[in-house]
Amino acid sequence: MPEPDVQSLIERASAEMQAGRADAAERLYRDVLARDPEHAVALHFLGLCLVQTGRASEGLAYLARSIALLPGKAKPRHNYGVALLQAGDLAAAERELLEAIRLEPENAASHHYLGMVRQRLGRLAEAAIAYRAALERAPDDPAVTSNLGFCLLEQGDVEGAQAWLRRSIAREPRNAVAHNNLGSALSAGGDAAGAIASFRSAVELAPTYALAWYNLALALRRTGDYDGAFGALRSAVQHGPDFAPAWQALADELAHAEFDAWDPRAAEDFTQILRHPAVDAAPLARAAAALLVLDPAFGSAFRGLVSGGAPAGVWSDAARLQALAHPLLLALIEDAVVPDPEFELFLRALRRGALESWQAGTLQGSPPAVGLLCALAQQCFLDEYVWPESADEAAVVERLVARVGAGASAAEVALLAACRPIAAYRGMRRPFDAGAAFARMWRRQVEEPSEEARLRPEIPVIGAIEDATSRAVQAQYERNPYPRWHRLPQTHVGAYPLGRALRALFPHVDPGRLRVPEAPRILAAGCGSGFQVAVTASRNRSGQVLAVDLSRTSLAYAMRRCRELGLANVRFAQADILALGSLGERFDWIECGGVLHHMRDPLAGWRVLCTLLAPGGVMKVALYSEIARRGVVAARELVAREGLVPDLAGIRAARQLILAQPIGSAAREALLTADFWTASGARDLVMHVEEHRYTTTELATMIDALGLEFLGFEFDVPETPNQYRVEHPDDPGGRSLANWGAFEARHPHAFARMYQFWVRKPD
Numbered sequence: 001m002p003e004p005d006v007q008s009l010i011e012r013a014s015a016e017m018q019a020g021r022a023d024a025a026e027r028l029y030r031d032v033l034a035r036d037p038e039h040a041v042a043l044h045f046l047g048l049c050l051v052q053t054g055r056a057s058e059g060l061a062y063l064a065r066s067i068a069l070l071p072g073k074a075k076p077r078h079n080y081g082v083a084l085l086q087a088g089d090l091a092a093a094e095r096e097l098l099e100a101i102r103l104e105p106e107n108a109a110s111h112h113y114l115g116m117v118r119q120r121l122g123r124l125a126e127a128a129i130a131y132r133a134a135l136e137r138a139p140d141d142p143a144v145t146s147n148l149g150f151c152l153l154e155q156g157d158v159e160g161a162q163a164w165l166r167r168s169i170a171r172e173p174r175n176a177v178a179h180n181n182l183g184s185a186l187s188a189g190g191d192a193a194g195a196i197a198s199f200r201s202a203v204e205l206a207p208t209y210a211l212a213w214y215n216l217a218l219a220l221r222r223t224g225d226y227d228g229a230f231g232a233l234r235s236a237v238q239h240g241p242d243f244a245p246a247w248q249a250l251a252d253e254l255a256h257a258e259f260d261a262w263d264p265r266a267a268e269d270f271t272q273i274l275r276h277p278a279v280d281a282a283p284l285a286r287a288a289a290a291l292l293v294l295d296p297a298f299g300s301a302f303r304g305l306v307s308g309g310a311p312a313g314v315w316s317d318a319a320r321l322q323a324l325a326h327p328l329l330l331a332l333i334e335d336a337v338v339p340d341p342e343f344e345l346f347l348r349a350l351r352r353g354a355l356e357s358w359q360a361g362t363l364q365g366s367p368p369a370v371g372l373l374c375a376l377a378q379q380c381f382l383d384e385y386v387w388p389e390s391a392d393e394a395a396v397v398e399r400l401v402a403r404v405g406a407g408a409s410a411a412e413v414a415l416l417a418a419c420r421p422i423a424a425y426r427g428m429r430r431p432f433d434a435g436a437a438f439a440r441m442w443r444r445q446v447e448e449p450s451e452e453a454r455l456r457p458e459i460p461v462i463g464a465i466e467d468a469t470s471r472a473v474q475a476q477y478e479r480n481p482y483p484r485w486h487r488l489p490q491t492h493v494g495a496y497p498l499g500r501a502l503r504a505l506f507p508h509v510d511p512g513r514l515r516v517p518e519a520p521r522i523l524a525a526g527c528g529s530g531f532q533v534a535v536t537a538s539r540n541r542s543g544q545v546l547a548v549d550l551s552r553t554s555l556a557y558a559m560r561r562c563r564e565l566g567l568a569n570v571r572f573a574q575a576d577i578l579a580l581g582s583l584g585e586r587f588d589w590i591e592c593g594g595v596l597h598h599m600r601d602p603l604a605g606w607r608v609l610c611t612l613l614a615p616g617g618v619m620k621v622a623l624y625s626e627i628a629r630r631g632v633v634a635a636r637e638l639v640a641r642e643g644l645v646p647d648l649a650g651i652r653a654a655r656q657l658i659l660a661q662p663i664g665s666a667a668r669e670a671l672l673t674a675d676f677w678t679a680s681g682a683r684d685l686v687m688h689v690e691e692h693r694y695t696t697t698e699l700a701t702m703i704d705a706l707g708l709e710f711l712g713f714e715f716d717v718p719e720t721p722n723q724y725r726v727e728h729p730d731d732p733g734g735r736s737l738a739n740w741g742a743f744e745a746r747h748p749h750a751f752a753r754m755y756q757f758w759v760r761k762p763d
């Protein structure tokens with residue numbers, strides 16, 4: 001049989017592609033190239049085949065070769081641009097699509113994809129222009145109208161978004177994506193019922209659409225339907241196992257779960273969430289610990305230790321060790337501080353037992369023992385060695401230090417890391433082949449601190465720190481940076497620009513007053529160790545953030561984390577807010593959370609920030625509430641009466657003092673905060689060098705004095721604003737501080753996390 005010619009091979013390959021048989025098409029294109037290595041069409045379609053089957057870099061290389069052989073042709077440029085978009089190389093995708101448009105200006109699809117590229121780049125206004133150009137050429141194309149709608153939503157134009165999305169659905173009623181996007185636009189406009197109906201339509205049309213399930217869950221939660229929300233989240237993670245925001249939301253739901261019996265399925269959920277690198281597991285810790293003790297074998301070993309059983313025996317008893325090295329315990333204590341007094345007693349006993357066992361020469365180096373020691377060491381590193389240490393324990397640690405200096409086993413290094421920050425011991429060598437848990441511990445406890453030490457000198461300084469209180473506050477945070485955070489939770493899908501966030505937060509404010517530039521200039525004043533900065537910078541990739549703080553230790557931590565997260569849009573500098581007046585820059589958005597109330601004269605600091613805010617700019621401020629903080633103030637006073645020095649020993653003693661208070665006493669409210677469970681947090685909570693607290697009346701006076709407009713409070717959970725609306729139906733926007741004062745008097749814990757609110761500078 002004669003060999004088929006190249007042209008018929010190409011035709012067959014194209015037919016295979018169209019039939020969805022990429023494997024067969026790939027073989028045929030490769031046959032063509034075996035005969036003619038420079039066959040531009042075969043190179044091009046082989047490239048597309050490879051990109052579509054997940055081999056992006058190989059495919060893009062073929063596409064690039066084909067483009068060089070097909071100059072002046074629009075379609076290949078277009079395909080190449082789309083492939084680059086799919087591969088995430090947005091800058092190159094934009095270049096190719098612009099070239100395709102130059103060659104064939106009337107191709108609507110190229111304009112459409114250009115819009116998508118720019119939307120992903122966060123250049124929303126340019127994206128909208130591209131979508132409109134596509135619609136001029138293909139009026140009412142439902143995919144384009146849907147994307148334009150979503151783009152307008154991201155810009156904060158909720159009404160425009162709804163109009164375009166409805167148009168898209170009218171043309172193509174079965175487009176699940178458009179229904180989902182309309183749900184988001186309705187939700188942003190405050191129409192909860194409409195949003196839920198749209199999300200439901202989306203999941204009915206596409207039952208495996210994880211994002212729509214997730215959005216449905218959030219909308220249901222906002223209306224108080226927790227069971228419905230939980231079910232929708234389960235569907236979201238089932239259909240989108242890699243979809244981090246859904247896992248995060250599930251974690252937030254499970255944080256409130258209560259169990260009366262051991263539940264292996266829930267334990268698996270907990271373990272999976274705790275191990276997920278993009279989920280902040282901290283809120284889950286209490287519930288996970290409560291579930292864990294219901295496991296019969298673990299529970300019995302746990303109770304044995306808590307009730308004073310000899311702890312050393314655990315470490316030489318293989319069965320008990322096996323029960324204790326429970327996958328859920330290892331996941332839990334490696335990544336989340338457990339905020340529970342009994343659990344802390346248990347972990348302390350476990351550590352004491354390991355020290356005694358090492359002293360007696362019976363500490364094992366078996367995998368369960370090393371795994372448990374590494375997890376314990378991670379817990380101690382996270383809580384900054386805040387548990388008390390007896391003189392006997394300290395003596396054993398001294399001997400361990402001497403041993404570790406001379407080279408030690410993985411179990412010994414991990415045990416030391418459960419008692420002291422090991423990065424301080426220079427010359428310590430990493431034991432060879434000590435396993436994955438040890439490698440993670442070494443990374444966090446040795447490599448990351450040394451990276452921060454390298455970054456410290458790079459941090460520029462703005463102005464001088466002259467104020468005595470600023471200096472004292474600086475000294476505190478150099479030793480005890482805040483907050484202690486590790487993972488950045490993904491609570492939104494993709495970008496969540498400020499314009500959109502503000503519309504969702506304050507649907508009752510005239511949208512014209514919530515306009516924010518597309519690439520906002522952002523100042524994070526008193527950024528601490530950078531958690532909020534990372535959230536802001538990741539949600540607003542086109543914004544430019546300047547993050548300042550007094551503490552270089554905090555800034556170095558923030559810098560390392562932002563670099564690891566690929567957040568190139570943040571600059572850091574050491575500065576006192578009081579010295580920022582000389583800054584020649586103006587900002588569209590300033591955030592200053594938990595900072596001003598640590599200044600000698602908070603209003604003076606706030607005034608400086610106001611001068612830096614552009615007209616029409618917005619500011620998010622968080623200040624302590626006098627009422628919500630009553631329990632913590634009782635704890636502060638208790639500690640102050642003892643005259644404790646705020647070093648590690650003093651912080652440990654302060655915590656023990658509070659833990660020893662009778663159940664039900666006000667000071668024990670401190671235990672309900674996450675801060676109580678780490679050394680830096682506890683110092684910030686009850687031993688701060690400077691702290692002011694406010695009432696809503698005082699807030700109103702200050703906001704007035706600064707000539708700012710109060711936009712409203714922000715809450716982490718919807719219960720409080722929902723309740724407020726029930727009790728104050730005359731103020732649906734929640735903008736009356738007098739009403740809020742009355743509300744807080746009735747609900748003294750409403751602002752437990754502080755007054756977090758937004759203000760705006762008039763144009």
Ligand SMILES: C[S@@+](CC[C@H](N)C(=O)[O-])C[C@H]1O[C@@H](n2cnc3c(N)ncnc32)[C@H](O)[C@@H]1O
Binds near residue numbers: 470473483531548549
């Ligand atoms: C409780 S932490 C809050 C950190 C961060 N804003 C957050 O919400 O997680 C307070 C931070 O404010 C910083 N700070 C306090 N007074 C300041 C001042 N005058 N200028 C700059 N930063 C200040 C401290 O150094 C500390 O890092």
